[in-house]
Amino acid sequence: MKLFDPLKIGAMTIQNRIMVPAMVTHLCKEDGIVTQDTIDRYVRYAAGGAGLIIVEAMAIHQVKSGPLLRISDDKYIQGLRELTHRVHATSDSKIVPQIIHFLKVARTGWRQTADMLSLEEIDQIVEQFGDAVLRAREAGFDGAELHSAHAYTLSSFLSRANPRTDEYGGQTLEGRLRLIGRVIENVRRKAGADFPLGVRINVEEFIKDGYTVVDSKLIAERLAELGVSYISLSAGGKFEDAVHTPGQVLYPYNGYSGDRCMPGDWLPRGLHASLAAEVKTHLLTKGHRVPIAAAGKLDAPQDAERLVAEGSVDIVGIARGLLADPDWPIKVKRGELDRIVQCDYCNVCKALDGTHRTVICALWPQGSIQAPKDDPSVQAPQWADAEKSLTAISKESRVELKWPKAPGATIYQVYRTSEPDGPQMIDAVKVTFWVDNAVLGGHKYRYFVRPCAATGTPGQRSNTTIVDVPAPAYLPPR
Amino acid sequence: MKLFDPLKIGAMTIQNRIMVPAMVTHLCKEDGIVTQDTIDRYVRYAAGGAGLIIVEAMAIHQVKSGPLLRISDDKYIQGLRELTHRVHATSDSKIVPQIIHFLKVARTGWRQTADMLSLEEIDQIVEQFGDAVLRAREAGFDGAELHSAHAYTLSSFLSRANPRTDEYGGQTLEGRLRLIGRVIENVRRKAGADFPLGVRINVEEFIKDGYTVVDSKLIAERLAELGVSYISLSAGGKFEDAVHTPGQVLYPYNGYSGDRCMPGDWLPRGLHASLAAEVKTHLLTKGHRVPIAAAGKLDAPQDAERLVAEGSVDIVGIARGLLADPDWPIKVKRGELDRIVQCDYCNVCKALDGTHRTVICALWPQGSIQAPKDDPSVQAPQWADAEKSLTAISKESRVELKWPKAPGATIYQVYRTSEPDGPQMIDAVKVTFWVDNAVLGGHKYRYFVRPCAATGTPGQRSNTTIVDVPAPAYLPPR
Numbered sequence: 001m002k003l004f005d006p007l008k009i010g011a012m013t014i015q016n017r018i019m020v021p022a023m024v025t026h027l028c029k030e031d032g033i034v035t036q037d038t039i040d041r042y043v044r045y046a047a048g049g050a051g052l053i054i055v056e057a058m059a060i061h062q063v064k065s066g067p068l069l070r071i072s073d074d075k076y077i078q079g080l081r082e083l084t085h086r087v088h089a090t091s092d093s094k095i096v097p098q099i100i101h102f103l104k105v106a107r108t109g110w111r112q113t114a115d116m117l118s119l120e121e122i123d124q125i126v127e128q129f130g131d132a133v134l135r136a137r138e139a140g141f142d143g144a145e146l147h148s149a150h151a152y153t154l155s156s157f158l159s160r161a162n163p164r165t166d167e168y169g170g171q172t173l174e175g176r177l178r179l180i181g182r183v184i185e186n187v188r189r190k191a192g193a194d195f196p197l198g199v200r201i202n203v204e205e206f207i208k209d210g211y212t213v214v215d216s217k218l219i220a221e222r223l224a225e226l227g228v229s230y231i232s233l234s235a236g237g238k239f240e241d242a243v244h245t246p247g248q249v250l251y252p253y254n255g256y257s258g259d260r261c262m263p264g265d266w267l268p269r270g271l272h273a274s275l276a277a278e279v280k281t282h283l284l285t286k287g288h289r290v291p292i293a294a295a296g297k298l299d300a301p302q303d304a305e306r307l308v309a310e311g312s313v314d315i316v317g318i319a320r321g322l323l324a325d326p327d328w329p330i331k332v333k334r335g336e337l338d339r340i341v342q343c344d345y346c347n348v349c350k351a352l353d354g355t356h357r358t359v360i361c362a363l364w365p366q367g368s369i370q371a372p373k374d375d376p377s378v379q380a381p382q383w384a385d386a387e388k389s390l391t392a393i394s395k396e397s398r399v400e401l402k403w404p405k406a407p408g409a410t411i412y413q414v415y416r417t418s419e420p421d422g423p424q425m426i427d428a429v430k431v432t433f434w435v436d437n438a439v440l441g442g443h444k445y446r447y448f449v450r451p452c453a454a455t456g457t458p459g460q461r462s463n464t465t466i467v468d469v470p471a472p473a474y475l476p477p478r
Numbered sequence: 479m480k481l482f483d484p485l486k487i488g489a490m491t492i493q494n495r496i497m498v499p500a501m502v503t504h505l506c507k508e509d510g511i512v513t514q515d516t517i518d519r520y521v522r523y524a525a526g527g528a529g530l531i532i533v534e535a536m537a538i539h540q541v542k543s544g545p546l547l548r549i550s551d552d553k554y555i556q557g558l559r560e561l562t563h564r565v566h567a568t569s570d571s572k573i574v575p576q577i578i579h580f581l582k583v584a585r586t587g588w589r590q591t592a593d594m595l596s597l598e599e600i601d602q603i604v605e606q607f608g609d610a611v612l613r614a615r616e617a618g619f620d621g622a623e624l625h626s627a628h629a630y631t632l633s634s635f636l637s638r639a640n641p642r643t644d645e646y647g648g649q650t651l652e653g654r655l656r657l658i659g660r661v662i663e664n665v666r667r668k669a670g671a672d673f674p675l676g677v678r679i680n681v682e683e684f685i686k687d688g689y690t691v692v693d694s695k696l697i698a699e700r701l702a703e704l705g706v707s708y709i710s711l712s713a714g715g716k717f718e719d720a721v722h723t724p725g726q727v728l729y730p731y732n733g734y735s736g737d738r739c740m741p742g743d744w745l746p747r748g749l750h751a752s753l754a755a756e757v758k759t760h761l762l763t764k765g766h767r768v769p770i771a772a773a774g775k776l777d778a779p780q781d782a783e784r785l786v787a788e789g790s791v792d793i794v795g796i797a798r799g800l801l802a803d804p805d806w807p808i809k810v811k812r813g814e815l816d817r818i819v820q821c822d823y824c825n826v827c828k829a830l831d832g833t834h835r836t837v838i839c840a841l842w843p844q845g846s847i848q849a850p851k852d853d854p855s856v857q858a859p860q861w862a863d864a865e866k867s868l869t870a871i872s873k874e875s876r877v878e879l880k881w882p883k884a885p886g887a888t889i890y891q892v893y894r895t896s897e898p899d900g901p902q903m904i905d906a907v908k909v910t911f912w913v914d915n916a917v918l919g920g921h922k923y924r925y926f927v928r929p930c931a932a933t934g935t936p937g938q939r940s941n942t943t944i945v946d947v948p949a950p951a952y953l954p955p956r
Contacts, residue, residue, distance in 0.1 A: 172917075182952050438693075439652070474662070475704065
């Protein structure tokens with residue numbers, strides 16, 4: 001598989017094209033120092049074999065912001081060095097921190113915007129980014145990634161909604177590019193041009209008057225001219241359409257742009273892959289071979305392989321899929337696709353992030369704050385009688401499925417077969433029932449359920465049940 | 479060109495694949511009766527040769543709503559018959575009205591939502607749609623189109639955000655489909671199953687928690703099962719993200735979903751074509767050959783031809799492009815591409831709609847409420863010295879262009895050449911200057927300007943000017 005071809009990213013070589021994008025964990029405390037839980041989270045990804053692990057955003061400044069990692073002072077280097085050391089001792093995975101500056105938010109819903117920064121504050125941000133990346137180098141990271149996506153400072157300057165009217169302003173593309181350009185120049189000077197430096201940007205903002213791929217192609221071109229080591233493409237996640245919950249600070253992932261950034265189960269697979277491919281094509285046309293990473297529901301192994309094989313992207317970012325199962329890379333490499341604990345895009349992880357709680361996957365065993373260790377010796381869950389395990393009835397335009405507990409199972413994967421796509425996992429649950437609200441009357445649906453151990457060890461699939469959903473009265477007979 | 483292959487749509491055959499989608503004109507009065515101006519608008523499209531003309535939405539009910547056509551009573555038939563008669567007397571174009579029901583809105587920002595309708599009111603809507611389509615048949619239309627897209631009643635029921643909890647509710651796909659299903663059944667019974675009936679839906683809603691192509695594939699499948707004659711795909715245009723202007727009723731096209739529905743110049747060409755192609759593929763897989771129309775910045779002739787030729791869609795909807803130049807079809811057919819008055823997506827038409835004023839194109843001659851008649855005898859505009867007409871300077875990360883007036887020109891088309899795409903028209907203006915805010919420093923840009931008569935007769939292009947935009951200080955020398 002092309003997904004397992006190594007890739008040189010500046011001075012660093014990753015062993016495969018699989019990236020864990022930055023995901024908030026809330027595993028540290030308000031002091032922003034790496035904890036044992038933080039280390040355990042990233043060591044787990046390393047054990048699973050991801051080529052590139054991006055550590056959750058760490059702040060270059062000291063503004064209060066809950067349990068968020070910091071790299072704003074030399075005192076943080078020690079903890080970060082322990083993190084990189086432990087990851088490097090585990091596998092060949094490369095580890096890179098995401099470096100962030102964010103503007104202020106208040107519980108009233110107020111937020112600081114790009115136009116409220118003085119030129120002196122901008123100069124300070126430029127210097128702080130350089131200092132932070134130098135600390136990342138000293139802490140043993142393999143590179144650094146600047147967070148210029150979503151709702152944060154660098155992205156707010158890049159935005160088509162940038163309200164400034166000076167030389168950093170939204171009136172011109174060059175004005176919007178000036179801050180990230182100066183930051184990169186400062187980082188290169190302080191941390192060394194040989195230190196791998198990636199930048200994450202939005203391929204589209206997905207907000208009213210926001211930028212689209214028309215601009216992101218040019219933004220990426222400028223980043224390539226600046227010699228960045230890779231460009232990682234995300235989408236949305238903006239304050240502009242965030243819904244304010246009274247008494248809470250704005251959460252930039254609960255509007256439509258948030259739906260695009262962390263797409264739930266009703267959004268299509270690989271929803272931004274074609275936009276990323278457009279950026280890649282544009283760069284190649286302009287003679288730039290900088291690696292491009294994409295993300296957005298790319299956890300189906302065949303999708304990930306296809307994108308890399310056809311050259312649409314160079315690196316596949318899989319956030320929630322690898323949260324659910326950090327062993328996705330080794331399982332895919334070994335062809336053990338049926339042993340993957342597949343993300344069902346329920347977005348419990350997103351809800352935990354939005355309420356500042358420790359981010360876990362709902363598919364992990366109850367009470368765990370880390371993914372269970374893979375253990376091939378775990379016995380496959382077994383139904384007393386697999387062939388009589390699943391029953392289904394059609395009721396009021398729904399299909400209701402139920403099945404008995406299978407000893408040893410913590411997860412039940414629900415599959416629906418609809419020709420010609422073959423069986424698709426449509427949900428993964430810990431209970432023993434499921435309701436399908438998305439059926440068309442007048443059609444037959446086939447379902448089966450597969451019990452899984454927490455480690456992904458699959459049991460025998462249930463019987464396949466066929467449900468004939470009655471046609472609505474208004475539909476003419478076929 | 480495949481674009482000019484005829485297509486059978488039920489009992490009607492269109493002479494080419496070019497459709498004028500429904501566009502509000504505000505050319506009638508509050509009484510909702512067809513005026514001479516209304517007739518002139520549609521006769522102009524017929525003269526231009528569009529295969530299928532969809533007349534702006536006409537209401538099946540009597541709720542007050544400004545200058546909007548009505549089909550809610552037999553008294554409207556006479557005016558509509560005059561309209562169809564005049565269009566049919568002009569060319570082979572087929573003419574189909576868009577039939578609409580909408581919920582109430584108030585200047586306070588309040589709006590009626592789907593869950594406020596009683597079952598009796600729903601039954602009445604079902605009957606009103608049937609009565610309206612029968613009237614359309616009696617008025618001599620070639621078919622009818624149900625408006626089940628954007629912010630209106632049928633779409634609000636189809637929506638994933640449908641808040642009802644009864645059998646018309648958003649809990650199940652079948653619940654969301656029930657109203658449109660019943661409407662179609664009623665229309666077929668009252669107006670005849672042989673009367674061509676199209677339905678326009680959103681391919682995606684582009685709002686928080688809204689539906690995506692995952693659902694629109696199934697919605698289209700149901701419409702195909704109901705035997706509709708064509709399915710027209712639009713996008714967005716929802717109340718949910720509309721921005722309320724104090725004292726005005728909500729306008730469902732001024733949020734992000736409105737950006738998607740009537741995309742401005744910063745959104746990419748053909749931005750929903752791949753989603754439409756997904757729906758088409760799904761239907762073919764399920765054995766449904768119902769024609770699919772798509773829309774969204776499809777006015778580049780090569781894009782329109784490619785989509786039809788590759789079978790991605792059957793009909794290409796071009797709204798603003800045909801508003802700018804109703805002769806687009808005959809000019810493309812004759813290969814007179816340089817005579818097209820190209821839409822520049824300035825969205826003055828959208829702003830006029832949003833403020834309830836007569837919708838015109840900003841490229842038409844000052845004061846016109848209709849597109850000028852084509853007249854090949856119009857003299858080409860001429861500069862005194864075309865080779866010395868255009869000057870350009872780079873200033874503060876912008877490029878400023880200016881040129882003298884060319885006698886006979888009403889429009890100046892500004893072209894930028896950036897390898898390898900070839901020259902692209904980047905704007906069309908009536909003034910004699912233009913500023914390019916979207917340049918990258920460190921690059922050379924080439925521009926030329928072409929003067930056009932109001933009818934599209936092009937003058938000689940200006941000299942091509944090359945502008946070297948200085949690189950920003952932070953960019954390393956190449």
